[in-house]
Each structure stands twice: as C-alpha cells, then as structure tokens.
Amino acid sequence: MLPLSKTLSFSGEAEMVGKARLEWTKVPRNFHDMPDIDTLGEYLEWFLEHGPSCPMTPADGLTFIGNGPGIVLHRDCQFQTQLFFAFPNSKIPEHRHPNVDSIEVNIAPCDMFFYVEGLPSIPHEALYEMRHGVSRWWGRGVRVRPNQFHHLEVGRTGGAFLSVQHWLNGKRPTSVDDDWEGQPMNFAHKEVLALRKIVEDCAQEASLEPI
Ligand SMILES: [Fe+2]
Numbered sequence: 001m002l003p004l005s006k007t008l009s010f011s012g013e014a015e016m017v018g019k020a021r022l023e024w025t026k027v028p029r030n031f032h033d034m035p036d037i038d039t040l041g042e043y044l045e046w047f048l049e050h051g052p053s054c055p056m057t058p059a060d061g062l063t064f065i066g067n068g069p070g071i072v073l074h075r076d077c078q079f080q081t082q083l084f085f086a087f088p089n090s091k092i093p094e095h096r097h098p099n100v101d102s103i104e105v106n107i108a109p110c111d112m113f114f115y116v117e118g119l120p121s122i123p124h125e126a127l128y129e130m131r132h133g134v135s136r137w138w139g140r141g142v143r144v145r146p147n148q149f150h151h152l153e154v155g156r157t158g159g160a161f162l163s164v165q166h167w168l169n170g171k172r173p174t175s176v177d178d179d180w181e182g183q184p185m186n187f188a189h190k191e192v193l194a195l196r197k198i199v200e201d202c203a204q205e206a207s208l209e210p211i
Helices: 040-050 187-208
Strands: 014-017 020-023 070-076 079-086 091-096 100-106 112-116 141-144 150-154 159-167
Touching: 040 079, 040 100, 040 159, 100 112, 112 141, 112 159
Parallel strands: none
Antiparallel strands: 014 020, 070 079, 079 159, 091 150, 100 141, 100 159, 112 150
C-alpha cells in the first residue's frame, strides 16, 4: 500500500457516527525539526524551505482582534510565523512591537500597503506590475525592527501577509497584537492591552515587595 502522502484519494479508516459513515485520514507530517537557529534571516530561510505544509497551530495560536485576524503557522522557542488577513477598506494604525523583530512577507499583493516609518514597502504605482500571473512584488519581505513604527492601509481587495518573527528579551511568543506600543486597532484591543498592563504592573509590584 502506498503511504498516504503518495495517494490522492481520502483513503483512511472509516467509522460509523450515528447513521453517517465518516472517512478520515491524517495529514502526513512533512515537517523537519528546526535545527539550532540564531538569526531571523536563518529562520525565514528554514521556514520557507522546511516549514509545515499544514499549519501546526498552538492552542493560543488564533487571534481575532482588530482588522487583521491571524493564525500561527509555526512556533518553536522564540521563533514564530503568523499568517494575517487584512479586511478590505481597513487600516492598522501606526504602532511598534518592542519585543519582536520581524520580516513581513507580502503574499497577496493586492490593494494593500505596508508602511515602515512612513515609507511604503511597495511603490503604489508599481503594485500591479505582473510577473508569472502575480504582482512582481509577491514575496517581498520588509524587515521591521522592534523600534520601528509601522502601519497598514488596505483598499477594496483586502490583503494577506506572513509575519516571520523573532521574539526578544525572553518574551514568550503569543501574537504581535499582544506586544504593542501605539494606537490600538479598536476598542476591544484597547481593553485587552489595558488589562495586560494591569497584570504586568501587578506582577512587577509583587516581585519588588520585600519578603
Ligand atoms: Fe505590527
């Protein structure tokens, strides 16, 4: 029998659930353990070549705050890759992530413009220059360092991008909307950030109290 990865049909085991007969299978684990990696550039290279073809999303890997829902595709130690969608006719206000170094890779160069320190990562007038059926700006990655403010402007098509990240200063990777300095995306985001600040302040106070 061919291994599942070589078959095209959904030929796994079957079971009866109520009156229905469900066929199920398991996605092959075409995934290579990550070697020791130190830099964000090495991680990007490894992820694009060996990252999971089916997302390996941790329990806290979905985010729905603001105009950009996201899913963690892969996380290992301080490295992580998130896929974000940007709603049509929306904005993500200017902000920065003080504990995250990242490369933002444009995978759907539609009517979406990513700005770093006020500069567009793709020239507006060149967005629809096509090559092999997609914008020639597909796959363009822009580095966003922890101290760099950035924002997103999205037109009628919406957009999507990969955020390939290195979390710094011992901060556990969650979602970049959790590590945020700047204008919140909406009221819910503002509330979440305020709550997080209270928790962090309490934790700091507790650690300062003499025993
Ligand atoms: Fe950001």
